[in-house]
Amino acid sequence: MTPFVNRQKSASFESPVLDVIQQRRSRRAYSEKPVEQEKINSLFEAARWAPSSVNEQPWVYLYARKDQTDLYNRIFDSLNESNKIWAKHAPLLVVSLIRKTHSRNDMPNLSARYDLGAANALLSLQAAHHGLNVHQMGGFSLEKLNQNLNIPDNFEAVVVLAIGYPGDVQLLPEHLKVRELAPRERYLRQEFVRNEIF
Numbered sequence: 350m351t352p353f354v355n356r357q358k359s360a361s362f363e364s365p366v367l368d369v370i371q372q373r374r375s376r377r378a379y380s381e382k383p384v385e386q387e388k389i390n391s392l393f394e395a396a397r398w399a400p401s402s403v404n405e406q407p408w409v410y411l412y413a414r415k416d417q418t419d420l421y422n423r424i425f426d427s428l429n430e431s432n433k434i435w436a437k438h439a440p441l442l443v444v445s446l447i448r449k450t451h452s453r454n455d456m457p458n459l460s461a462r463y464d465l466g467a468a469n470a471l472l473s474l475q476a477a478h479h480g481l482n483v484h485q486m487g488g489f490s491l492e493k494l495n496q497n498l499n500i501p502d503n504f505e506a507v508v509v510l511a512i513g514y515p516g517d518v519q520l521l522p523e524h525l526k527v528r529e530l531a532p533r534e535r536y537l538r539q540e541f542v543r544n545e546i547f
């Protein structure tokens with residue numbers, strides 16, 4: 350079998366998975382309902398327990414609730430226009446960053462992005478458990494974020510997360526409504542899992 354040739358997709362689950370994995374999705378429709386502080390804490394607690402290379406825990410999170418207008422707008426301002434359209438309704442914005450070097454020897458940490466991805470995955474599943482939606486965004490201006498948040502040189506923002514309770518899809522602009530209601534698809538397991546040599 351040559352991998353990555355046919356790349357067939359399907360919208361159904363091929364084997365049972367945890368409910369939170371099945372329920373998680375990157376929605377664009379948000380309720381204005383604020384996220385309770387204990388739930389915010391619980392999301393970062395989930396991230397805290399992620400695995401990381403040499404247990405470096407290179408992740409850093411900077412969050413802003415919508416009522417923290419100045420801080421919220423400093424993050425929001427950095428988003429691409431295509432993300433601003435829907436993310437403006439999210440009651441919570443989170444910048445996830447890496448510390449670029451190892452704390453013990455100042456050498457570059459080549460696993461930092463990988464580790465942050467794991468932390469964000471756990472955060473997203475914890476959010477799903479609370480009925481919260483997390484939508485990660487790589488579409489932002491690093492330059493604006495560095496400036497607006499005064500981010501030190503040794504840190505780098507990787508994704509911004511829009512977080513909140515799911516809202517009314519009908520309130521989205523037409524093109525986003527279509528995307529929101531479309532079935533989610535994934536490559537079939539046979540397209541990326543092997544049990545034989547390449």
Ligand SMILES: Cc1cc2nc3c(=O)[nH]c(=O)nc-3n(C[C@H](O)[C@H](O)[C@H](O)COP(=O)(O)O)c2cc1C
Pocket residue numbers: 373374375376432484485486487488489508533
């Ligand atoms: C690193 C990363 C960057 C992403 N950037 C954006 C983005 O800028 N705008 C956006 O609408 N979605 C963004 N997404 C969301 C993906 O499009 C989404 O996860 C993917 O389509 C699968 O959909 P699902 O999460 O609902 O399963 C990003 C996701 C990841 C992991």
